[in-house]
Amino acid sequence: MSHPVPIQFQPVDAEVLAKATGRIVVVVDEGGKLGAAGRRLDRLMKGALARYLAAPAFVDQKAGEGTVLAWPAGLAAEAVQVVKLDRKADVAQARKAGGAIGRALSEAGTLVLAEGGRHLAELSFGLALRAYDFTAHKTGSAKVPGPVTLMVPNPEAAAAEAAPLAALAEGVFFTRDLVNEPANVLTTYDFAARLAAMQELGLDVEILEEEDLTKLGMRALLGVGQGSESPSKVVVMHWRGGAKDEAPLALVGKGVVFDTGGISIKPAGGMEEMTMDMGGAGVVAGVMRTLALRKAKANVVGLVGLVENMPDGRAQRPGDVVRSMKGDTIEVINTDAEGRLVLADVLWYAQERFNPCGVIDLATLTGAIIVALGHENTGVFSNNDAFCEQFLKAAKAEGEGAWRMPMGDAYDAKLKSRIADMKNIGGRDGGSITAAQFLQRFVKAETPWIHLDIAGTALLQADTALAPKGATGWGVAALNRMIRDRFEK
Template sequence: MDACILPFFEGKTPAFSAKGKAALFSAPIKAGDFTGKKGERLCHYPSTGSAKRLILLGLGKEKQLTKEVLRRAYASAVSHLKGKAKSVEVHLPVTNVLEKDAISIAAAEGVYLANYVFDVNKSIKDKALSQIKFVGGVDKALKRTKIVCDSVYFTRNLNFSNADDVTPTFLGQIAKDLAAEYAQISTKVLGRKEIEKQKLGLLEAVSRGSATDPALILIEYRGDPKSKELNAFVGKGVTYDTGGLNLKPTGSMETMREDMSGAGAVLGTMRTLAALKLPINVIGVIGSTENAIGPKSYKPGDVYRSYSGVTVEVTNTDAEGRLVLADALSYVQKKYALKRIINIATLTGGAVVALGEEVTALMSNDDQLSAELTQAGESTYERVWRLPLYEEYEDILKSKIADIKNSGQRKASPIQGGIFLKRFIGKVKWAHLDIAGTASPDPQKPYHSIQSTGVGVRLMTEFFECLCSK
């Protein structure tokens, strides 16, 4: 074994069964080099034992132990070992402060998420740990976490790959591949001709400047076919966003391949639901296009008719995500009887200004749904914070020539996005997640080794799991 990870509580107290192992780590502790404080990490090279390296992890005071402390601690150890070790034995802490399942899930998330590499475009490949053995964990929880984290990998790969490769057609094929892999999933993809035929006018307008065809992707997961209850999870899939004729400046376009992070979260979540065989019914919907510049580009100042019939004055072609989502939301509501609908998107830079990169902006028309998403966020540390949708904000988007305009003044920017989408929501519980800050933060958390976090997969898996348990 190349390495062994051992957790300690503050005060040099082993958080694992140390019987017969004390001699392995006594030297650095006696020397005062390690005390078990939160965030502390020490790599020790013992002269005896089967492991070449010992990673001593500080978890802080036992009574203050949280799942996030575990995630960050174990991620720190893995980040240190990547490129140096191939195999690792991971000891989990023994404590009554957290449930055993929670300990297993949080520690394993830290390990797996930090072990991710994205090296498809590198000549010299990055090295990750290839053999991971957990000691003291709950097998079912560990297996569940591996499935979820594999889906986060899947989402990160999509979000971070070249925009020339990850096109709307490509995302449609990924959805079809999920249907081929999982019997509970069925997929339908609408191309340009069908989008025009169905009069998805806003999605079609945004797509006009691009040489690549748009797609409306529907991924239906029936994990509880006897139930009539159906949920929708809708993602923005703008595979590259130049800003359109309201062109983005240099410095604001280089990460726009990740403007389909909402779509990535939907695909990753649908994959997880099927792999875990959760007894719930969810339809994933992705409105996907490039927002490019061309001779047919949609134009600032013009009015376009949505699928729902609402007319929209386009005042900013760089506020395209809400247009794509509006048609996707309207379409799924018309075609399905829904209990609740949640959309996710890298929608506004204003969400980053308001909340930074630690929290996803949440807007909703339902207090219970907001509370359930907030709880799921606290559990996964993909936290959300609710912003208001007061009636007075609607004045910002009033148009003199159409039913609504897609963008107003700079004030209340993230709320404008929510207000716009709300116009396309019927009598159904709805929530809007703006992940502009959390999809690709800088700097990254210890368990986010690249800028793309795959945010939304763990959050929504937890949310749907909680619905199943009610």
């Protein structure tokens, strides 16, 4: 798996700047004021750094962005990058500044001069996130960044503050790797094996096979995968870091490792992106990895339904009726609305077995949410205002876009079936809402519940301040913060 680039924290040493052969990064505030080492660097550059800081170009440079001064005279370094970071920067701006550094690390090493000593943990976290590169299937010699060193006033304090975010970066990378993997590699077997390997971190991991799922009555989930050669599975990951008698928070993820649409087959154009239809399960896995790595003082159980939706001769047909683990019958109108069938059974199982204090499910569930919110925000649906507000607050603090969507009886009525208890779709209008209404039928009235439709945020076609093109890892940071704020204060 991919790992964040190691970042060392060292004391400020002006003499090291003169000998550096890779890239030197100078972090300065909006006033352009340099410390002693920065002034030494400017002298080595024959005043070029100070001239830039006094120029209109620096004034116009946005906070969190970087400008490169190439081939600086008087230095062995290949370039000097000036990154602007306001003294009163928020978390998002500090991470963006780190991302500006991580976007272009040097193979010869990167030396970051941060004499101000502010926002160092968030700066290093943004650097690590943006330096991510998925190269598992590329041949030849890949560009590998050289050592990354942050020169700061108090290295020990900075390293201690950054440590929890290093664990979070590992969780985000794990999620990104899973979402980026092609389906011929990340089969249901391989996915389950990667999760089982996290037992080494202290997680209890249990894999439920098709025989177990049949006995439990998970016919909705099994119906989705019955056309695939890869067997359907449910993986349960339990982290017990809180009090023994404290009910866990349950995270439930949709893990469709590839979605052809089944008999209701998708158009060929863009179908290759359906390797990311396990994004919800990927986020759950990344959160559980983060909790284990940072030894979170909370009880959390993560459950993922792993299936592949294929149009085999045994595949589920439009018009079939399946009975869920709860006992409700579902008329399958469209086999491409399969994720909700998977989640229905796993949601019910999570409540029946663990009696959680709350449930949060994640899924790349509907194209309708992209129509509604684009790629900037995840759709948030909930039956509990206080629980939902806790998540929205955490998402905002982490800079992960999230927007609450409406629910109601009028939407629910669209799921009425002529021959079963419900249909699995409610029509094109309000499609993401009727999908949430379907899931709510498998949530007990007394259970606080949030549904996160991450179809628009799990994988992007353009790079961002903190991620290259591809998987984003959206949600790992927000859920980790929510768990920390709810259980660990």
